[in-house]
Amino acid sequence: MAVKPTLFVVEDDPDISRLVRHHLEAAGFNVRLYSTGNVVVAEAERQRPALFLLDIMVPGKDGLELCRQIRQSVTLASVPVIFLTAKGGEADRILGLELGADDYIPKPFSPRELVARVKAVMRRFERPLPLLPAKIEDVHIDPAAMTLTVRGKQVPTTATEFRLLDYFMRHAGRVFTRDQLLDSVWRDTAYVTPRSVDVYVRRIREKIEPDPENPRYLKTVRGAGYRFEVPH
Secondary structure, three states, X not given: OOOOOEEEEEOOOHHHHHXXXXXXXXXXXXXXXXXXXXXXXXXXXXXXXXXXXXEOOOOOOOHHHHHHHHHHOOOOXXXXXXXEEOOOOHHHHHHHHHOOOOEEEEOOOOHHHHHHHHHHHHHHHHOOXXXXXXXXXXXXXXXXXXXXXXXXXXXXXXXXXXXXXXHHHHOOOOEEOHHHHHHHHHOOOOOOOHHHHHHHHHHHHHHHOOOOOOOOOEEEEOOOEEEEOOOO
């Protein structure tokens, strides 16, 4: 029998917690509920979940701080994170993505959409990557271990960042529009906006570029999109 994926849900409203648990368990997941963020990272490092669903406004450590800690943890950095929050503005969504979230669901939400989006994010991570490592100058990726090494140092990435960088490096020299990148890397584009691509490109530049403001590798092509360049 297949092992059910375990999801960690951090939500302080008991009614929403019960609703979320009911629908996710009905969809075939194990759910562990937390009403504060205080012990979540420690417990996740002991038993790594398949995904985190975080409310931003919770007592103790809030969802943004939790996401920061997850992304800084070697064990947990690649686990998908979805924010579930009453703050639904574009600026809040961009902030969530910049912190390393993989999706952002505003409240009130439809339980059916919640389940669909959890499954969409998890599908994105189940797709196999090419197994051969790739290296361009100081940037080295190893899909088998899902590691990024820059100038000899290992750099943590989220799974979405890794997949996007892997795609760019394997198609070095080609220009991609945001929509092409969404189709190729995200696949499930119903809930992802082209603006998200810009956020992820910025995050990758911070990890691989000697000077992110003047990128050596990941170039913006005005009016077209982005290209990963092999410097000569």
